[in-house]
Amino acid sequence: MSRYEVPLDVVRAAPKVHAATFASTTDEKTSDESTAAVAEATWQTISSGELVPGDIVSASSLLGKTLPADMALISSATVVTNEAMLTGESTPSSKTAIKPATLSQVMEGTQNEQELEKSMLWGGKLLLRAVPEDAQDAEVRAIVLSTGWSSTKGSLVKMMLFTKPIESKFYSDAFKFILILTIMACIGFIGSVINFVKKGVSGGEIALRLIDLFTICIPPALPAALSIAHTFALNRLKRQNIHCIAPQRISVAGKVFIAVFDKTGTLTEGGLDVRGVRLPSGERVNRLGELAEKVSDVQEDEHDVKMVEAMAVTHDVTVIDGEALGDPLETSMLAWTGWLMEESPRPLEGVHVEVGDKQPKATCARSADGTSSAALLREFEFSPALRRMSVVTQGSSVEKARNYVKGASEALAPLCDPATIPEGYHNVLHDATVKGIRVLAFAYKKVSLSYNGSQRLSRDSVESQLNFLHLLFFENKLKEMSGPAIEELQQASIPCKMCTGDAVDTAIAIARQCNLIATGQPVFVPRLPEANSQERTSTAGQASSRGGTFVNQPTELIWSDIDLPLGSEAGSETGLDPYSLTPKDPSLSLSQVGLALTGDVFTHLLTHASQETLSRLLVRAAVFARFNPELKAELIEQLQKLGHTVAFTGDGANDTGALKAADVGLSLSEAEASVAAPFTSGNDTIGSLTALIKEGRNALATQVAMFLFMAVYAISEYYSVIFLHGQATSFDNASYLYIDIFEVFFMLSFFGSVTFLIVAQTVPYIVLHEQSWYQAPDVDPDDLVLDDQDSTVVAKTNFFTLVWAGLVWNIGPPHREPVYRNYLLVLALVGLFTVSLAILFSNTDGNGMQKLYGFFEILYSFLGLIFGVVLIQTVYIFVWELVLIEPIAKAMDGPMLKWRRFKLKRRNAKISSRNGGGGGEETLEVEKKYRSVERALKLEDAQRKKMMQEKH
Numbered sequence: 011m012s013r014y015e016v017p018l019d020v021v022r023a024a025p026k027v028h029a030a031t032f033a034s035t036t037d038e039k040t041s042d043e044s045t046a047a048v049a050e051a052t053w054q055t056i057s058s059g060e061l062v063p064g065d066i067v068s069a070s071s072l073l074g075k076t077l078p079a080d081m082a083l084i085s086s087a088t089v090v091t092n093e094a095m096l097t098g099e100s101t102p103s104s105k106t107a108i109k110p111a112t113l114s115q116v117m118e119g120t121q122n123e124q125e126l127e128k129s130m131l132w133g134g135k136l137l138l139r140a141v142p143e144d145a146q147d148a149e150v151r152a153i154v155l156s157t158g159w160s161s162t163k164g165s166l167v168k169m170m171l172f173t174k175p176i177e178s179k180f181y182s183d184a185f186k187f188i189l190i191l192t193i194m195a196c197i198g199f200i201g202s203v204i205n206f207v208k209k210g211v212s213g214g215e216i217a218l219r220l221i222d223l224f225t226i227c228i229p230p231a232l233p234a235a236l237s238i239a240h241t242f243a244l245n246r247l248k249r250q251n252i253h254c255i256a257p258q259r260i261s262v263a264g265k266v267f268i269a270v271f272d273k274t275g276t277l278t279e280g281g282l283d284v285r286g287v288r289l290p291s292g293e294r295v296n297r298l299g300e301l302a303e304k305v306s307d308v309q310e311d312e313h314d315v316k317m318v319e320a321m322a323v324t325h326d327v328t329v330i331d332g333e334a335l336g337d338p339l340e341t342s343m344l345a346w347t348g349w350l351m352e353e354s355p356r357p358l359e360g361v362h363v364e365v366g367d368k369q370p371k372a373t374c375a376r377s378a379d380g381t382s383s384a385a386l387l388r389e390f391e392f393s394p395a396l397r398r399m400s401v402v403t404q405g406s407s408v409e410k411a412r413n414y415v416k417g418a419s420e421a422l423a424p425l426c427d428p429a430t431i432p433e434g435y436h437n438v439l440h441d442a443t444v445k446g447i448r449v450l451a452f453a454y455k456k457v458s459l460s461y462n463g464s465q466r467l468s469r470d471s472v473e474s475q476l477n478f479l480h481l482l483f484f485e486n487k488l489k490e491m492s493g494p495a496i497e498e499l500q501q502a503s504i505p506c507k508m509c510t511g512d513a514v515d516t517a518i519a520i521a522r523q524c525n526l527i528a529t530g531q532p533v534f535v536p537r538l539p540e541a542n543s544q545e546r547t548s549t550a551g552q553a554s555s556r557g558g559t560f561v562n563q564p565t566e567l568i569w570s571d572i573d574l575p576l577g578s579e580a581g582s583e584t585g586l587d588p589y590s591l592t593p594k595d596p597s598l599s600l601s602q603v604g605l606a607l608t609g610d611v612f613t614h615l616l617t618h619a620s621q622e623t624l625s626r627l628l629v630r631a632a633v634f635a636r637f638n639p640e641l642k643a644e645l646i647e648q649l650q651k652l653g654h655t656v657a658f659t660g661d662g663a664n665d666t667g668a669l670k671a672a673d674v675g676l677s678l679s680e681a682e683a684s685v686a687a688p689f690t691s692g693n694d695t696i697g698s699l700t701a702l703i704k705e706g707r708n709a710l711a712t713q714v715a716m717f718l719f720m721a722v723y724a725i726s727e728y729y730s731v732i733f734l735h736g737q738a739t740s741f742d743n744a745s746y747l748y749i750d751i752f753e754v755f756f757m758l759s760f761f762g763s764v765t766f767l768i769v770a771q772t773v774p775y776i777v778l779h780e781q782s783w784y785q786a787p788d789v790d791p792d793d794l795v796l797d798d799q800d801s802t803v804v805a806k807t808n809f810f811t812l813v814w815a816g817l818v819w820n821i822g823p824p825h826r827e828p829v830y831r832n833y834l835l836v837l838a839l840v841g842l843f844t845v846s847l848a849i850l851f852s853n854t855d856g857n858g859m860q861k862l863y864g865f866f867e868i869l870y871s872f873l874g875l876i877f878g879v880v881l882i883q884t885v886y887i888f889v890w891e892l893v894l895i896e897p898i899a900k901a902m903d904g905p906m907l908k909w910r911r912f913k914l915k916r917r918n919a920k921i922s923s924r925n926g927g928g929g930g931e932e933t934l935e936v937e938k939k940y941r942s943v944e945r946a947l948k949l950e951d952a953q954r955k956k957m958m959q960e961k962h
């Protein structure tokens with residue numbers, strides 16, 4: 011049995027302490043006994059290849075190494091791993107010990123993934139830190155859950171080895187073409203057999219020649235030829251620091267129709283600089299004060315001290331070797347406070363913690379001057395769905411424990427006592443977010459509990475009945491490359507969209523900075539009538555403060571112009587018509603306005619809107635804000651349902667779903683390969699997507715070229731052989747070798763054209779038969795390989811034809827380098843041309859070349875005719891490809907579209923008759939959908955072109 015193994019020494023508990031007993035217990039007492047049994051175990055060092063699920067290993071022995079299997083942490087410890095390979099996010103993530111109940115659920119396969127994730131040390135991740143919480147513990151223990159192919163790293167390798175088949179029109183067309191070639195081979199087969207039998211050819215010779223015929227028609231080199239384009243593209247991408255685990259996706263990248271980008275860390279810098287804080291001023295509560303840019307600007311009263319303490323503790327930052335590692339937002343926030351994170355000495359010195367029978371978590375935050383400190387008793391991790399995180403702490407400044415909550419402003423506001431929310435809160439938020447500033451809100455409440463009590467708290471109880479504390483502002487700088495990359499994509503007619511978890515105002519401001527939305531273009535955002543607000547995935551305090559009429563109709567959206575000050579809208583006077591989406595302001599046309607959708611509206615539309623409205627909005631909107639990870643993936647699927655090939659570029663754990671759902675998922679990550687996406691770029695810029703699309707188009711063009719070349723090679727050789735079989739003769743073996751080896755393997759990247767080749771192949775053959783000096787070959791029933799005029803003329807024509815076809819179809823642009831830059835190809839072409847010319851005119855009976863190929867001496871004037879035919883054929887191909895194809899294709903566009911519509915109608919009619927009628931409406935709906943999408947796209951295109959023209 012094959013196995014996937016990472017050879018590494020691992021310290022494992024002696025097999026007698028196998029962990030199944032530990033896992034099967036749910037009550038705390040027995041679990042403690044099991045833990046004690048494991049702790050007393052003797053340890054042995056084994057190879058990682060010997061690990062099996064259920065083994066208990068010492069995670070401490072793997073420090074600084076890549077984990078060899080998927081394991082769950084079972085002892086209380088501070089463990090930090092780098093998740094770049096899994097989520098694309100290279101920030102370290104902390105782990106907590108798995109609960110025995112969760113472990114037994116894992117064994118039964120009924121585990122809650124979110125719960126499990128907190129304790130998982132996934133195979134393939136780098137173990138950065140493993141410190142036991144209890145000082146008496148020598149080892150940090152983990153239980154092996156899966157190894158080899160079943161581990162995360164194993165599945166990454168499996169993904170590389172066995173990529174999911176991709177539905178591709180090119181491949182299905184290629185198979186259809188091979189079918190046609192097979193039919194041709196069968197026809198040729200029947201004709202040749204009849205002819206051979208008539209001429210008395212022996213059975214063995216007939217069989218031999220017919221096998222030739224089939225291998226000619228169905229070229230065995232075709233699969234290798236098609237994958238060569240991917241191999242070259244892979245190497246070129248690697249040189250640009252873009253890695254791929256699913257090579258077939260490269261040509262899909264060439265067909266990308268819509269590009270969707272995550273915002274934070276993808277379009278904007280991952281690292282965020284703190285701009286300052288605003289907290290209730292002077293008389294407190296009523297008003298937010300001025301921006302305090304430095305911590306030294308903050309007053310030293312109780313409220314302000316709490317604010318600094320909140321920022322020092324509400325995060326998931328870990329300090330390793332003096333370096334703070336974690337979410338860049340949180341590391342810069344901690345740095346701003348000037349507080350330090352440290353391992354607490356036991357007992358926790360200077361920190362008032364009620365110690366029960368368990369030691370508290372060994373981390374505390376301490377102010378730089380050492381006068382204040384706070385111990386972290388409990389942490390509820392940041393959840394993108396809730397958009398907040400919280401901690402339970404006990405500080406030295408006040409005797410009681412406190413809960414601190416940090417999160418998105420609109421996620422926190424509803425959890426706070428309204429009396430503590432300062433006046434003008436929404437205006438302050440709006441003013442900041444429209445400038446692209448990222449805002450986080452903080453809240454707190456006082457509690458009184460012991461360490462053990464804090465461990466029993468539920469998230470809901472910690473994050474409710476809060477008091478508003480302050481707002482924290484971050485600078486969200488656009489990456490230098492984002493604007494130019496988006497412009498390049500737009501010039502290539504690829505619509506670009508942003509999908510982010512951030513606030514809609516911030517998202518629009520950033521979209522304007524990077525030209526996703528043109529500067530000065532009004533942007534409309536729909537919101538739900540109040541009656542539907544319960545459905546919202548986010549509580550939009552900000553949106554509801556915008557005014558407007560609330561209507562109790564499920565699909566009637568209220569549109570607001572994002573640039574109007576809060577509360578200044580007249581509701582029905584501004585915005586868009588809910589059905590036609592045309593602006594109510596007659597001076598504006600649809601193409602002049604930008605649209606942005608929020609996650610709550612999108613969720614509502616998914617269930618209530620008609621497919622047509624949804625498609626229009628999805629096609630027209632450039633910004634999707636407050637989208638949680640599930641909605642991001644849903645958006646990608648909805649765009650795909652409209653028939654588009656969608657690319658998604660993201661960098662974080664909240665992008666994993668979208669990266670997987672997209673046709674082309676590009677993860678901006680440090681890791682060389684990420685299970686989250688088929689493509690990983692270490693460049694940290696969306697310029698990687700343009701590079702990927704270019705390579706994709708190039709690979710696709712090359713594949714088509716190769717396919718055509720192989721087809722020409724097959725058809726041209728087929729014709730030659732059929733002619734010769736007609737005379738009961740065949741190519742000499744050396745001629746076959748020439749065509750198979752030189753033409754195929756050296757010039758796999760060449761295109762060919764079938765029609766002209768057939769003409770070029772036929773003319774010399776027919777003219778030869780008209781010559782007075784022509785001699786039909788004497789048939790040898792046991793050997794069809796003869797030195798005769800027919801095989802000489804057909805072979806000499808054949809050699810040339812492919813050289814010219816190779817040149818013409820490799821001209822290069824738009825998606826490939828010009829042919830003269832491909833030095834090897836030029837060299838090969840010149841070489842092959844020279845060889846073909848030498849073969850053509852080496853005409854003296856008995857010279858080496860003649861003998862090798864078994865050629866017959868032919869009049870020089872006839873050889874000149876062959877050369878002339880080849881030249882004319884080349885000119886034909888040039889004219890056809892470079893001049894005629896485009897206008898013909900354009901002329902065919904209309905009928906093709908009609909044909910597609912007709913096919914769509916017929917398919918829908920069939921479906922409806924199968925489902926028992928009612929198809930008329932359905933067909934109409936689908937038809938309408940396509941028309942509206944087409945119309946919207948055309949409009950968007952025209953608008954983009956106009957903008958470009960204005961710009962230039």
Ligand SMILES: Nc1ncnc2c1ncn2[C@@H]1O[C@H](COP(=O)(O)OP(=O)(O)OP(=O)(O)O)[C@@H](O)[C@H]1O
Nearest residue numbers: 272273274392394397398399416417418510511512
């Ligand atoms: N560490 C954190 N602690 C508390 N709240 C946070 C934290 N990180 C983000 N948030 C809040 O939750 C919101 C959603 O975060 P999420 O990570 O899903 O998206 P994002 O980082 O804002 O944007 P993007 O999706 O573009 O990466 C943020 O806009 C912010 O308000």
